[in-house]
Amino acid sequence: MKHNSSLHSITKIYLPRHKRQLKPFSQKTWTGSMFITFLIFGLLLTLQYRTQVAAENSLANQKQEDLVAILKNLDANKASLEAELESLQNTKKSLEAKAEAGISLNNSLQKQIRQYQIANGNVDIGGPGVSITITADSNIMSYDLIDLVNELWISGAEAVAINDIRMLDTTTIEQTEDKNNNVVLTVDGQVLLSPIIITAIGDSATLEKGLTFPGGIIDNLNTLYQVYPQIKKSDSIFIPMATNIKVNQYVK
């Protein structure tokens, strides 16, 4: 009994100071409610932590020096981007100028090609000019035709054709005899049938004057050979594409 009383006295001394009657509490009740409250506390804690981090990272909470640094950085960025923009615009301008130059070069080349095509007789051409008609009863020689064509060239003709055969750099005008021994005129080997019509494109007034001035070729033909070519000015002379083009074999 003595020992028991000593144990009792010790436990009495070291009992919690509020000296409540220890009653076994239900494990289930306290863990359940503690679990729920701790869980909610954890949720609130992380939510608040994240909100605080977001707030600290927002511009409004940055230090003044940091903000100044950020601003400077952005200004520098802006300046470099503006410089880049300017250089890109300059590049664009120069490229546009180049494109324009390319277009104009293309246009001039096209014109040149057209010029060469006209000169070589590769295309049908038309324009103002004159047509000279020499009827079948005329006693005309190949020299007269050559003189006429020459005179037209001299008067500024840009294209000349006889019976729709274009005068090219290789064109020949000859006088030969056919199978029946009749004298015939040929242009590039093609026999000319009457009436011979010479068409020329150029300034019609100048061309006419060049042919008909006193002592000129028509005057000579009239007076010396009694050939009376009829000259007609026209606004729309048509000369078809040449069929007598010779292909170069030796010119390189």
Place this chain on the structure above:
Amino acid sequence: MWLPILGLITGILIGSMFTFTIPIVYAKYLSVGVLAALDSLLGSVKALLEDSFDSTVLISGFFANILLAAALAFMGDRLGLDLYMAAVVALGIRLFSNLGAIRRDLMEMHHNKKALKKAGEVNHEAQQ
């Protein structure tokens, strides 16, 4: 014993999984709420150690404290008073006193256990 800690970890994990944040203007109220929640939890631990734990008191006190602290801070903002500081100071003091009580209870329990063990040994020897 481990279930509340598991609850805390689960709560933190669930909270970390959301990416949603509350507007900065309300952050202050939430912070006071968190402080109130912490105070309630420490109070419950203390009650557990002192064997006066009641789950109804814990749950009701937990939510009531959070809401009251947040409401106090909100009201303070509306009135131009730093009632927010009042809540923080009051809760802080309670936090420390609770913590102190828990510490003392734990020490006492530890001491008690040792003394009981010693007394048991003495008893055993005497019986022999």
